[in-house]
Amino acid sequence: MIDAGLKSPVTRKSGVALWRQIADQMRQAIGTGVLGADGRLPPEIALSERFGVNRHTVRSAIAALVQEGVLRAEQGRGTFVESRKRLSYPISARTRFSTGLRDQTRDRRSTLLADMVEPASSRVAEALKLTAGADVIRLETLSEADGRPVSRATSWFEAQRFAGFAKAYAKTSSITASFKQFGIDDYFRHSTLVSARHADAADLADLKLSPGAIVLVAVAINVDPEGKPIQFAETRFAADRVELTVSTEA
Amino acid sequence: MIDAGLKSPVTRKSGVALWRQIADQMRQAIGTGVLGADGRLPPEIALSERFGVNRHTVRSAIAALVQEGVLRAEQGRGTFVESRKRLSYPISARTRFSTGLRDQTRDRRSTLLADMVEPASSRVAEALKLTAGADVIRLETLSEADGRPVSRATSWFEAQRFAGFAKAYAKTSSITASFKQFGIDDYFRHSTLVSARHADAADLADLKLSPGAIVLVAVAINVDPEGKPIQFAETRFAADRVELTVSTEA
DNA sequence: TTTAGTTGTATAGAGCAATAGACAAATATT
DNA sequence: AATATTTGTCTATTGCTCTATACAACTAAA
Secondary structure (H helix, E strand, O other), X not given: OOOOOOOOOXXXXXXXXXXXXXXXXXXXXXXXXXXOOOOEOOOHHHHHHHXXXXXXXXXXXXXXXXXXXXXXXXXXXXXXXOOOOOEEEEEOOOOOXXXXXXOOOOOEEEEEEXXXXXXXXXXXXXXXXXXXXXXXXXXXXXXXXXXXXXXXXXXXXXXXXXXXXXXXXXXXXXXXXXXXXXXXXOXXXXXXXXXXXXXXXXXXXXXXXXXXXXXXXXXXEEEOOOOOEEEEEEEEEEOOOEEEEEEOOO | OOOOOOOOOOOOOOOEOHHXXXXXXXXXXXXXXXXXXXXXXXXXXHHHHHHOOOHHHHHHHHHHHHHHOOEEEEOOOEEEEOOOOOEEXXXXXXXXXXXXXXXXXXXXXXXXXXXXXXXXXXXXXXXXXXOOOOEXXXXXXXXXXXXXXXXXXXEEEEOOOOOOHHHHHHHHOOHHHHHHOOOOOOOEEEEEEEEEEEOOHHHHHHOOOOOOOEXXXXXXXXXXXXXXXXXXXXXXXXXXXXXXXXXOOO
16 A cells, blocks of 8 residues: 555644545645555545544545546445546746647647627736726636646737737637737747635636635736737636646746 | 625535635735725625625634734724735746845745755655755745745755755855855756645644645756756745746746 | 455434624714 | 714524444455
């Protein structure tokens, strides 16, 4: 057995149910290969001893992970890991969604959920270096890999310069390809701001997360070769499924 | 009043108590200035209506945030914001802790919690390009800003090349200064891997977090001017107090 | 076939979480 | 001084969480 006497403490009276704490820890451990590396979970009794709780509490945690599709339980045989590895999403000067995950997934897909034209908020205007209230195009997109939602992004573009961008994106499902239709053959990631928070109701629905899950939030500005901002985007990643790689080539 | 009819939904039967969900949302909203931008919180009744819960549930959430030092309640007057803004921690080719936060805080401090020499795990050996089992120095450090814990790091260095590094660090409280004593006047951030997870028991204690809190985990490799790895580090940031800025200068 | 090991189901009790209503205490406003 | 607003305390009730115990159902191995 691989799992030695790892004490994995849980906190009582914290406002977070023990079964959920355990589910979160197990999901994390499975994602990093610490637990169930051989595809099989230790028996419920062993887990309950490790976490210092009743067997039924562990069962609740397992039930939640089965519901999520992380585990699969078979009566009489055991509990098995259904899906494991975490995707690594690169952030660099040349960050692009599709290319970044190319080697790690069989199937990738981006969906345009909604698009609209709206006046720029001060936050958006500042990022795109526009005057506040100027028209901007907003794109709501969802990216999936191997059938599982990976990220949910909201992007803004200058409406004047990129009129019809949504149509181009709907056709190509690619930001890079869409930019090409506007004469931008190359672009660069100027800055990225990374934070983390609990998933809100919208995140839970869009990314098919379970309550209490964590999202990594990346707020980014892309610029054209002249250094002019062309895209401002806030992307929410499911922290259980993705990690961000920042390569700072000197 | 600034806070309009923002619906802020909470999820029932999720294994996370409503008061904790609300506390998390409020902490987040306060950190980004969405809530209590004028330093004052809406009355409990108004909050309970916004979140769709009983007043007592909101009171539990407020009590938790008072305990954390985020809020201060005064009978008859109202509830007030005690500390607000989030630090922005830059990640670039020249990432250094002290310089990064210089402009944002009055007081910074790094503490050496522990140091030891141990054989390199496969993970550490791979990062530092050593043979597995080679001796490495491990440093456990805590960084605080304005009296509040900001990050908790575990660093590894090649023991042969950096014998006595812990002593140097204990004296200078600075990685940069310690490297100088070993003839390294400059070094670079090679790569950074960012992920997020729930804080474990150790994080809660070290960073003085409340259960259910989130930590941003940055796993980084620093290299000397020749490109040879000199430091491998895993840093845990309190996600409520810090965000990471990735500047990708082309 | 028997046995051991594992997951699934059932029941009961103790403690926490959330709701509800009422009122006290302190402050600010009229 | 009187009133309204706001936080603090108390009691009671309901439902969820966790524990404990027992046994059923299924699988694999002796």
